[in-house]
Amino acid sequence: MSRDFLYNEIANGIAGQIKTGVLKSGDKLPSVRMLCEEHGISMNTAKRVFLELEAQSLIDSKPQSGYFVSRLPYLKLPLPAVSRPSARANDNEPDELTSKVYANMGNDALTLFSISAPAGELLPLAKLKKDIVQATRDLKEAGTAYEPLQGNVKLRRIVAIRSLGWGGHLHEDDLITTNGAMNAVSLCLMALGKPGDTIAMESPCYSGMLQLAISLGFKVLELPTHPVTGLEIAALKAAIPKINLCLLVPNFNTPLGSCMPDEHKKEIVALLAKHNIPLIEDDIYGDLYFGTQRPKCCKSFDKEGNVLWCSSVSKTLAPGYRVGWVAPGKYKAQLLKLKLIHAISSATIIQESVANFLGSGKYENHLRHLRRTLQSNYQHYVHAIAEYFPEGTKTSRPQGGLAIWVELSKGADTKQLYDLAIKRSISIAPGRMFTLQNQFENCMRLCIGLPWSADIRLKLKQLGQLAKSI
Amino acid sequence: MSRDFLYNEIANGIAGQIKTGVLKSGDKLPSVRMLCEEHGISMNTAKRVFLELEAQSLIDSKPQSGYFVSRLPYLKLPLPAVSRPSARANDNEPDELTSKVYANMGNDALTLFSISAPAGELLPLAKLKKDIVQATRDLKEAGTAYEPLQGNVKLRRIVAIRSLGWGGHLHEDDLITTNGAMNAVSLCLMALGKPGDTIAMESPCYSGMLQLAISLGFKVLELPTHPVTGLEIAALKAAIPKINLCLLVPNFNTPLGSCMPDEHKKEIVALLAKHNIPLIEDDIYGDLYFGTQRPKCCKSFDKEGNVLWCSSVSKTLAPGYRVGWVAPGKYKAQLLKLKLIHAISSATIIQESVANFLGSGKYENHLRHLRRTLQSNYQHYVHAIAEYFPEGTKTSRPQGGLAIWVELSKGADTKQLYDLAIKRSISIAPGRMFTLQNQFENCMRLCIGLPWSADIRLKLKQLGQLAKSI
Incomplete structure (x- = not known):
């Protein structure tokens, strides 16, 4: 049996147990070593199993303690599909949106979901x-x-x-x-x-x-x-x-x-x-x-x-x-x-x-803290999106970094959403910014580097309502 | 009579008096206003007269006091001629010397006549x-x-x-x-x-x-x-x-x-x-x-x-x-x-x-001080060059800035001089760096932003001796 197959099979097995409630929120999972012995797999394969489950937000890791079933409810938002850009290279001018969105940089009056950067509150000033x-x-x-x-x-x-x-x-x-x-x-x-x-x-x-x-x-x-x-x-x-x-x-x-x-x-x-x-x-x-x-x-x-x-x-x-x-x-x-x-x-x-x-x-300490915050933010964002965004919304499952990619239903136009949102002092990065082709019109990137708060939840709620209106 | 002609004539007149000893080192010159009245010229023309004399290092200005005949002896080094590059544009690669010379940047073991920057000692750290x-x-x-x-x-x-x-x-x-x-x-x-x-x-x-x-x-x-x-x-x-x-x-x-x-x-x-x-x-x-x-x-x-x-x-x-x-x-x-x-x-x-x-x-204060130092450095450099460099050496007469341009006799090669000088821990900027054509082989740029000292004088002396040897 190939290694790829094995890792997928084991991950799917555990995921199934979580989704069906066999494993419950907060339950401790076996250690990497135990998983190796249990399934006769290598350390690397066992680690990939856990990474995959983490990427799906089904489990959390706690330093020095191991893996636990996520305390947040299982996310039902589907993944966007693999992108299928044209196979032809091109030198189209980037969408003018990009300049418009970056002109918001440093503007304190806006909620900047559009800029991929950690907020000052998360930094060791x-x-x-x-x-x-x-x-x-x-x-x-x-x-x-x-x-x-x-x-x-x-x-x-x-x-x-x-x-x-x-x-x-x-x-x-x-x-x-x-x-x-x-x-x-x-x-x-x-x-x-x-x-x-x-x-x-x-x-x-x-x-x-x-x-x-x-x-x-x-x-x-x-x-x-x-x-x-x-x-x-x-x-x-x-x-x-x-x-x-x-x-x-x-x-x-x-x-x-x-x-x-x-x-x-x-x-x-x-x-x-x-x-x-x-x-x-x-x-x-x-x-x-x-x-x-x-x-x-x-x-x-x-x-x-x-x-x-x-x-x-x-x-x-x-x-x-x-x-x-x-x-x-x-x-x-x-x-x-x-x-x-x-x-x-x-x-x-x-x-x-x-x-x-x-x-x-100091850097390692800071990184540990920042990573934990971002991962928790990501989960908060996904839950808010699941709650407030229109039916059919898909989200990426970042395994790290500062952003989440949100795909609305076909036909939704995030350029239009940008114009509506900016009037409510919310700045997003529409999908068209991330391609030189006609793609991702119904997508947007949201930065998860802002500290989670009732206000951020409210802004995501407003954004979801606007997304339903277009 | 044209304004250009007037200004030249008056400047030449005063220059002549300095060179022939009618005006002596340290003598005070008439004020701008007096010069205007004396010659029936505008303030601007009068100022240009003094600028020209300063550029020739014949006079110095002292804030709030006016102009004085320079205390340093009159410089006999001639000016380089107007450059005569080819009238054809080209895209030749710059001489490899440039990378070589800039690789010395920040090297404390060298006397960096090659880098156009004020030394740290001249800055308000x-x-x-x-x-x-x-x-x-x-x-x-x-x-x-x-x-x-x-x-x-x-x-x-x-x-x-x-x-x-x-x-x-x-x-x-x-x-x-x-x-x-x-x-x-x-x-x-x-x-x-x-x-x-x-x-x-x-x-x-x-x-x-x-x-x-x-x-x-x-x-x-x-x-x-x-x-x-x-x-x-x-x-x-x-x-x-x-x-x-x-x-x-x-x-x-x-x-x-x-x-x-x-x-x-x-x-x-x-x-x-x-x-x-x-x-x-x-x-x-x-x-x-x-x-x-x-x-x-x-x-x-x-x-x-x-x-x-x-x-x-x-x-x-x-x-x-x-x-x-x-x-x-x-x-x-x-x-x-x-x-x-x-x-x-x-x-x-x-x-x-x-x-x-x-x-x-603070900036204006600092600039006043820096300008005075650079002008005085320039005069020290020119005098050292006049004393130590080979017969036939020409120098520019900068009216400001951080550099002096030195032209040796035709046939001298400052690329070769660079190689000799660097062995004595002296870095210069050979003339070829400043063109994409075959020009300035006998020229070099020396930075005057290093604080004047016995050591700098010695380095210029060594450089002059090396220049005589090539």
Whole structure:
């Protein structure tokens, strides 16, 4: 019996027991080791069983205690189907909605379901302030001088150390710091591509990536993507002859929140290396897993230096700090040249303060807390959506990250919903922002990074009522 | 008699008196008002007389006291000639030297004559630190949130207020903040040009601009430039049919330090507006004038919104802060779109702290001090060069800024000099970095932003000896 089959069978079995009430809310599940012995399976397979059940919000993990049946009632909202974008690359202009939605950024008068970022209340503000003060004291010349081109060495060192956690094995010299991850991706695209090139991405994918690709003169090939397991490998294989570059967000990508299984990552890395197609991997959500373990990255399987791993602290610690980095593998020289040209240097003080924070135990503590909050938010959101949104609504089952993808019935238009919602001071990200094709008109992304409250519930209720009205 | 003729005649007259010893070192010159009455000329003409004499290092200004004959002996080093680049645009790769030289950035073991930046000793470090601490306290959520796309409003407001000083009449809403001025220029080029376009620049010009233009797929048309008055207008006129964009550093550009007279600025702005060719103006050195008055900008004469005025605090306050901005005139929407795509947001804390500093009286105090130091450095450099460098050496006569341009005799090769000097831990910027053509092989740029000392004099002496050996 194949491993895939086994894992599905066991997960379905447990899911069935939960749904039929054999296992009850709060019940403790067997440990990973017990599950292995019970079914004669490997540790990895057992872990995948639990991850799958967590992804379906059927169980929760409690650190040092194990897995428990979720205390929230079982969710009946179905998953959206695998996306089926056109197999033709295109260079359509992104929907004008994107600019409209981003113009709301920083507007305190709105409930910003539209921006994928953790709210300030979820961030360790006092500690960050202290680290900034410390950085201005520690740095030579208070950080006013141009720093070496590759970026703050303390930050590169701690990112390298932390890479062990996802099998990265990076050295500080493998890393270049940037002004956030989008700046890293932008440098990668400029370094490796040229106008007219075709770049493969997930579909739906982050609107900023689409805008970036089009503004640099690329064509974008959107690929079918599964809401749970991410990019469909068969589609990527078929597209190989047509593409020059690949840009993926394998871990908890926005808007879907899917997480590519390790075997898929490994296979994709080998496939792209074989065809000498660089893979730009955006891993900004990787630390925000709802499960028990930080997922690996494509970079974890990169033997050829063909993966350019980009990340930042914008989704975990401080969006406004603009601190990111890239491990560009064999493309380091090109990246350094581009960084010199477009940025010269980064804001040293902020990089140093983030390095201080990451280097202390404070970051792990903060992440643990943030992950728990986001996972709980996600469950609150799904329950509010189930309660208030129209019949036929589907939602993604993110396994991490900051967003939930909501699909209304065919025919509903979330562009129209945006206009109605903004009048009630609610900003959403309509589905059209996440594609260059005619897709996802009835979808929207909602950020789950706002602290849960009666007001947020009310806003979701209002949104649901508006959705029923269109 | 034309105004130009008058001003030259009077300046030459006074210069002659200084050179022949009629006026002696330390002598006080007549006031601007007295000069007006004496010669029946306007205030503006009188001021230009003094500026010209200052540019030639014949006189010094003392705040609240007036002008005095320079205490340093008259400089006999001749000026380099007007540059004569080829009239054909090209897209040659920049000399590999540039990467080599910039790899030295932040290397404390070297004497960095190669980097155009003020040394930390010349910066108000303690005050900057305080302003950063203040900013983390004042900002909502300690600056961790994404700020509105246009950038920190306090910074935009104070830059707008200060624009009165150069006739800018900007409003905070006219400005977009960026990660330093190069980021501003890079956004301008991406917003307004496309691969294959031709962009006109001064020659020699800043190597980073050349790299940027080439990396974006532009062709560069280098234009003849006068070491004192900057771009030759006739050459620009002749080039109009060939160019799509124009990128100039009218005030104290690097490497020459030339300053375009106001009438030239006005004429160029009108010329380019007439032909609908956007003018990107990089004004990072504008506050570093050696004369008595902040020079105007091309933006001062911009009635059509055709000038994109870029600046930063990288040359005056804190290179490592990466705080810059652009007033993009009628191209604001395009710039905002590009900023969203490539940067999303800027580091709020640093922008806020710079805004605090600029808004206090501290910035003007600091600038006064910095300008005096740079002007005095310049004179020390020129005297050391006159003493130690080979016969036939020419130098520019910067009227502001951070650099001096040194031309050795024909046949000398500053690329070779670089290799010799770096072995003695001295880094210079060879002339070839500032062109895409075969020019300036016998030239180099030296930064005057290092505090003058016996050691700097020794390093210049060593450099001179090496220059004699090649």
